[in-house]
Amino acid sequence: MNPEPHPASHEPWWRVAAVPAVLVSACLAMAADGRPSSQELAARRAEVASMSAAEQQELLRRWERFQALPAAEQERLRKLQAEIAADPNSERLREVLAQYHEWLKTITPAERASLAELSPRARVKEIERIQRRDRFEQRLEALEPSDFDEIRRWIDDLVEQHREELVEGLSGRYRAMYEHRSDPDAKKMVLVYRLFAHRGRDESLVTADDVQLLTDSLSESARAKLDEATTAKERRRTIGGWLFATLGQNHSWHGGRHANPMVGEELLRFLQNDVEPGKREELLKKPREEMLRELRRMYFERELRRGPPRPSFDDRRPGPGPRSRPPASDREKPRKPKP
Secondary structure (H helix, E strand, O other): OOOOOEOOOOEOHHHHHOOOHHHHHHHHHOOOOOOOOHHHHHHHHHHHHOOOHHHHHHHHHHHHHHHOOOHHHHHHHHHHHHHHHHOOOHHHHHHHHHHHHHHHOOOOHHHHHHHHOOOHHHHHHHHHHHHHHHHHHHOOOOOOHHHHHHHHHHHHHHHHHOHHHHHHOOOHHHHHHHHHOOOHHHHHHHHHHHHOOOOOOOOOOOOHHHHHHHHHHOOHHHHHHHHOOOOHHHHHHHHHHHHHHHHOOOOOOOOOOOOOHHHOHHHHHHHHHOOOHHHHHHHHOOOHHHHHHHHHHHHHHHHHHOOOOOOOOOOOOOOOOOOOOOOHHHHOOOOOOOO
C-alpha cells in the first residue's frame, strides 16, 4: 500500500492514516463544508437506505461522536475532509482511512488509547511495531506445541549434519560471534543463522528432501498451512518464518534441558547498547517474562534486518544482473532420511 503523497496538505499519506479513529469515522460520514447540496443529500439518503440495520447504527454512533466534539475540532475535520475530497488520490486516501479504522478494531483498548496520545510520526512508528509483533505471532498460529519440538529437532539434525562445513565457512562477525561464545547452545545458534543465510555463490545446504522430512513430522494444522503454498518457494518461506519465529520464542533450545541462550550477557548488551532509551524504559517496566519475550523478538528482528541471515531457503545470488540457477539435478543431492 503505497499511495502518493497528499499534495493538498503537503504531508505523506501515512500522516493521514495515523489520525484518530473518530476522525476516520467523521471523514467518511461528514460533508466537506457541512452544507451538502441537494444532490449530495439524495445520494447519502440512498446510501443509508441500502445499509443494514447494524451499519445504520454504526453510522449513527459516528455522527453522535462527531457532534460531541468541540466546534473547532469539527471544523478541523471538515477541512481535512475537504482536502481529501479535492486530492487526485482521494479514493485511495479514503481506503487508507477505512483500512486504518478497521485495523484499530483488531488491537486492544489500551493500545488504541496509547496510539491516540502519540504524535503522528510516533504513532506510525508504534503502528509498525504492533504490526511486526502481530506478524510474528501469526507465523505460529498453525503450530501445535509438538511442532516446536519437531522444528528444533530438525534444525539440530541439520546443524550436526553440516557442522564441519558451517564452521569452516564462518567469517567476519559470524566467526567472531562463534569464537567468543562459550555456551554450546549459543554457538549452535550462530551456525543456525549461517545455515539459513544467503550463501553467495554457494548452494543452499537445505534440500527439498530436508524440507519434506520436516513437513512429514508436523501436525495436521501445520501441514494444512503449508498446503496453502502454491509453489515450493512459498512453502520454504513459510517454514523459514516458522523457524525464526520459533527461535524467538521463550522455549529452551533442547526442550527444557538447557536454559535459553538468549537470556545471558548478549541479550543484556543488546538492551543496554542497541535499544532506544525510551523503549528500554518501557521494557523494564514490564513483567520479567514479558520483557524477555519482547526483547528476544527485537533482537531476532534486528539480526534479520542486518542482511544475512534471512528466513528464506532461496538460492538467490546477490548483486545486479539476472539470477540464474543450476538444474535441480545439480542443485539438490537427495539424501536418505535418517532413521
